[in-house]
Amino acid sequence: MTALAKHFGQHVALEGLSMTIEPGEFVALLGPSGCGKSTTLRLLAGFETPDHGEIYLGDQRLSSAQMQVPPEQRRMGMVFQSYALWPHLSVAGNVDYPLRVQKVASSERRRRVEAVLARVDMTAMAGRYPRELSGGQRQRVALARCLVSQPAVILLDEPLANLDRHLRASMEDYFRDFHRETGTTMVYVTHDQDEAMALADRVAVMQAGRLKQFATPETLYHQPVDVDVARFIGQGSIVHLTRAAAGEWLTGSEAQRLSDQGRARGFVRPQHVVTGVEGGLPAQVERCIFRGERHVLSLRLADGQSLTAYSAAAQPSGSRTGVAIERLWGLEAGEREVKGADARASAG
Numbered sequence: 001m002t003a004l005a006k007h008f009g010q011h012v013a014l015e016g017l018s019m020t021i022e023p024g025e026f027v028a029l030l031g032p033s034g035c036g037k038s039t040t041l042r043l044l045a046g047f048e049t050p051d052h053g054e055i056y057l058g059d060q061r062l063s064s065a066q067m068q069v070p071p072e073q074r075r076m077g078m079v080f081q082s083y084a085l086w087p088h089l090s091v092a093g094n095v096d097y098p099l100r101v102q103k104v105a106s107s108e109r110r111r112r113v114e115a116v117l118a119r120v121d122m123t124a125m126a127g128r129y130p131r132e133l134s135g136g137q138r139q140r141v142a143l144a145r146c147l148v149s150q151p152a153v154i155l156l157d158e159p160l161a162n163l164d165r166h167l168r169a170s171m172e173d174y175f176r177d178f179h180r181e182t183g184t185t186m187v188y189v190t191h192d193q194d195e196a197m198a199l200a201d202r203v204a205v206m207q208a209g210r211l212k213q214f215a216t217p218e219t220l221y222h223q224p225v226d227v228d229v230a231r232f233i234g235q236g237s238i239v240h241l242t243r244a245a246a247g248e249w250l251t252g253s254e255a256q257r258l259s260d261q262g263r264a265r266g267f268v269r270p271q272h273v274v275t276g277v278e279g280g281l282p283a284q285v286e287r288c289i290f291r292g293e294r295h296v297l298s299l300r301l302a303d304g305q306s307l308t309a310y311s312a313a314a315q316p317s318g319s320r321t322g323v324a325i326e327r328l329w330g331l332e333a334g335e336r337e338v339k340g341a342d343a344r345a346s347a348g
């Protein structure tokens with residue numbers, strides 16, 4: 001895609017979106033509601049026409065402001081959040097439907113339907129109707145119906161959004177294995193960062209119709225381009241630092257930078273906040289939530305700044321603790337990470 005733009009009246013849904021997806025890649029489009037993810041997918045599928053820009057599949061131009069390859073000729077299959085199955089057709093009938101529309105010979109149809117139902121582990125349920133299936137099973141039928149046309153690219157629009165947490169996790173495994181085994185190019189829309197990070201080779205983080213960063217999950221986590229991406233990918237807090245404290249706990253050029261500027265702000269991940277440090281920055285525990293493998297603490301510093309931390313043990317609300325920050329990520333000097341051996345944030 002190059003320089004894609006789409007407006008709805010005065011509203012800018014997408015602006016200047018350029019992205020190259022490699023064959024066989026699993027790409028997630030991630031961003032808050034309304035950022036333009038579904039519009040991007042609909043442009044790829046051919047359900048929308050761009051105002052500017054072009055879409056190519058390999059060397060073939062699919063779309064521009066002047067020309068459009070119709071959706072059925074794009075070799076792309078789409079899976080929707082709502083499954084969009086025909087209620088009056090059986091599982092096999094739903095999967096067979098696109099082949100009937102394409103007027104494929106019946107023996108060939110039967111062979112292909114059987115093959116894709118086996119592929120999604122639904123052979124035993126071929127005769128059931130959608131109302132007789134669980135959400136996960138319906139989504140597998142929707143995937144089979146998309147696969148039966150042998151698309152070059154599968155587009156998935158929040159396919160797990162209607163499923164409960166447990167089923168989502170098992171369907172995530174299913175999609176990941178499916179991708180590994182088939183090597184199909186997949187473009188997956190979600191607003192769930194955990195899902196995007198768990199599934200995709202690369203994640204495109206979108207905000208307000210623009211692409212903020214397109215990178216591997218590891219790069220997004222460790223080298224976010226700015227604070228918006230940092231906040232969207234994993235938890236964290238921004239703290240303001242002062243010159244008085246900087247000299248004590250930061251070394252080299254970063255300490256110099258803070259000293260020169262007087263104060264700076266940094267982004268801190270919860271796993272880099274240590275509590276119970278003698279002589280550490282005074283903080284009060286505002287909330288302590290048990291999350292199974294750990295407790296998540298909401299801390300309030302003396303000057304009112306808040307900080308999220310993890311703790312193996314419960315710490316009662318209202319209790320006081322000393323805080324040290326092991327690593328922080330500087331946001332105002334080229335957005336570099338600052339590593340302090342035993343860094344302490346100073347309020348004030």
Ligand SMILES: Nc1ncnc2c1ncn2[C@@H]1O[C@H](COP(=O)(O)OP(=O)(O)OP(=O)(O)O)[C@@H](O)[C@H]1O
Binds near residue numbers: 008012032033038039
């Ligand atoms: N047909 C349309 N007419 C007018 N505005 C539209 C239309 N389709 C989308 N929009 C607007 O364009 C923006 C982007 O919408 P889009 O559906 O792409 O967002 P999204 O990131 O997929 O959000 P969600 O996660 O809520 O589905 C939104 O502000 C939306 O209201």
